[in-house]
Amino acid sequence: xxxxxxxFNAFYDVDDVPEVDAASYRLQVRSAGSQTASACGTLDxxxxxxxxxxxxxxxxxxGWSAIGRWDGVRFAEFLKLAGADLTAKYVSLHCAxxxxxxxxxxxxxxPQTQLTLAYDGETLPPKYxxxxxxxxxxxxxxxxxxxxxxxxxxxxxxxxxWENQGYNWFGGS
Numbered sequence: 515x516x517x518x519x520x521x522f523n524a525f526y527d528v529d530d531v532p533e534v535d536a537a538s539y540r541l542q543v544r545s546a547g548s549q550t551a552s553a554c555g556t557l558d559x560x561x562x563x564x565x566x567x568x569x570x571x572x573x574x575x576x577g578w579s580a581i582g583r584w585d586g587v588r589f590a591e592f593l594k595l596a597g598a599d600l601t602a603k604y605v606s607l608h609c610a611x612x613x614x615x616x617x618x619x620x621x622x623x624x625p626q627t628q629l630t631l632a633y634d635g636e637t638l639p640p641k642y643x644x645x646x647x648x649x650x651x652x653x654x655x656x657x658x659x660x661x662x663x664x665x666x667x668x669x670x671x672x673x674x675x676w677e678n679q680g681y682n683w684f685g686g687s
Contacts, residue, residue, distance in 0.1 A: 543665045568649070
């Protein structure tokens, strides 16, 4: 029941998908109380972490849904390896397309929340979020950011692109 092709969806047109250079990419992570962000890995280092697959439904706030196969690192495991403060309240995700959103720590640690590096067995295509997206099956699509460049773990409410425009911050079940 995997949807092929999986629909493109963003707050911009498919012609405006950002191009991220894989060779120079470094994921930045800042943990609560830290004044500096640390580079937590190249794409090769992230791909070397234990990978899991999930076939889950993406539900868009616009009323459509699609099923996809996503491959990547369990986000809880990544946060532990990155030395993030798992007692902090929020995780904020900042993206190469100028999008950002945030989630609560229990959602970040949920077993299905995944730092996604591949779609349908292939490297994550740019239109689906290369170099990585956060896949959260328990949340609506706008809570699943693409093109992640930086992650901040914080106790201060970080908001988000749509959330700051009145969308529900929790955005899920």
